[in-house]
Amino acid sequence: MASDQPLPEPPPPPPPSPPRSAVPEPAVMKLTRGHSCVLCQQRKVRCDKQKPCANCVKAQVECRVVPPQPPRRRKKKPHERDLIDRLRKYESLLSQHGVNFEPIAHDFKPSDHGDDVADLEQDLSGLKTSPSSSADHVSPDQAHDK
Known part of the structure; x- marks a missing residue:
């Protein structure tokens, strides 16, 4: 074929x-x-x-x-006001459901600058040492004078 x-x-x-x-x-x-x-x-x-x-x-x-x-984008930190609002929302939900808790102060206002000067001064005064304990330690200035 x-x-x-x-x-x-x-x-x-x-x-x-x-x-x-x-x-x-x-x-x-x-x-x-x-x-x-x-x-x-x-x-x-x-x-x-x-x-x-x-x-x-x-x-x-x-x-x-x-x-x-490309570099990864960082997550933005939530603003303090947003966090306070969320906290108050959850506190109200806890209250509605009869849960006992210690809420934040109602007059609490978020600050834009962190701690107040008075709070920082109070923290600083707690760090100061008593005269008896400071006598045991020699500061660099005192060591230089000797």
Whole structure:
């Protein structure tokens, strides 16, 4: 059974694949900031940042540079007023459900500057030592005078 129709051509062979390197895909690797190639990042060695770099040439692998990921955005801290409002909301819920607790002072107002000077002075007075205990210790100024 010979036929006059030509035989269909076999599909062309697939292009040769690049040599497989021991470097994982960039999505898997944790990237460091900078512009070192993937192989140098993985090996934790200094990259000479040439294209291709000396380490990739020596390893006979493709020199790939992946741009660094943008820095992560930090979470914003809630403002003191927002925290006080939330606390009061939860306190009212506790009161509604009959839970005993010690609420914050009703006249408490959040400050924009932290502790007042009077509070700081009171804390400082608590840190002062008594004359009998300070006699045992020599300050740097007193040591210099001797």
